[in-house]
Amino acid sequence: MLSSAVVAQETQILRVGMSGGYFPFTFVKKDVLQGFEVDVMNAVAVEAGLDIEFKTMSFSGLVGALDSGRIDTIANQITITPEREAKFAFTEPYVYDGAQVVVRKGNDEIAGIDDLRGRIVAVNLGSNFEQLLRELAFADEVEIKTYESNIAQDTALGRVDAFVMDRVSSAQLIQESPLPLMLAGKPFSEIRNALPFRNDEAGIAQRDRINAALITLRKNGTLAEISEKWFGTDITSPE
Template identity: 75%
Template structure:
């Protein structure tokens, strides 16, 4: 009888947990190595492992929705997805619109050039009179627009191929985050090089719609992120993909 009662309680508990579990629709591009990319038809990367770990903490189910990076913010605003895991940088403009989770990646903006040109372009100060590529919809266009020499920089927005066009000399440089830039250079046969040091601190987090439902999702995810930091899981995921812990301030 005791075994039967215990089994019944377990079944009811499992049923209740399943009923309370939410589906978290997570948008990402699937084209930003090593954070989110597709290999052998499998969506993977740091952001995927991170969101899977978050879901394991919250008990929710993750549904990944991939689309072009430039469409992610619109999809979040329209309610087609619940959040974005694609190295979304916290900016004042985005903070005014969305409810952000606590930061879980700390990085910096990086100039990348064709190998051999790093002697003449050693950072953002040397971008005057140059054509510079950035990903469409990213915050790097805004970062460049705030530089003292912004009016002298010809910024080109791309959906893809910014690295290839830089290597081929179609543009003088591109700007993306330091971690992705270093990984791209290490993995790619393209002749590319880092130009100088990172020039801006970047804090990445998950944006949610700034309403009661979105704030509740954010709070649940924040609690999960705190536990993942405390138990070392977040650091393990970072070291797996980058060989370093980018989830905390140096």
């Protein structure tokens, strides 16, 4: 009996999971799924000669859907970590970023990561930022709160002292949102985001096919063009 992943591959359909609630990477506007991730995956599908099927669900359910074979990969800024690399087959990174502290505008007490001692800091549930904070030398002095959403709103309202998110999303959020927020210092950790596939024969074959498409799209400038459209800069290159 063929696995769901093999069936999907034979029918030339790539099932891509995403939250649909992570602006500007993946979000719904006027009932249309759009964003950086959507544009990248549509370009990948064309380059690889695949049809694409987007499946939206809560961020916390994406890994379980990949494990169970309900989707083939996740396009939701999945950060490469040693733990994830041991479990999944990743493509090459297609986004290079850094962890960023964000505070309420006018907060001159927090100028970066070193000022989070004794503070309440919010992170998105399931993101890599909680682990980054727990690896700090003074982690026991930081109170971490995990959220499904509203970390920016609670920071602006003073319910938490700061939140940590990737710098690209933080800058975009500050630019688009009416909330009084600002970046605090420079990014404190390099982040490489890629597409995870199941680490079995079918998953690795899919990974290799998608990876080849990503490499071509980087070389011909398509990834950079998509990035410029959404961010005004190229976040797809390590340089």
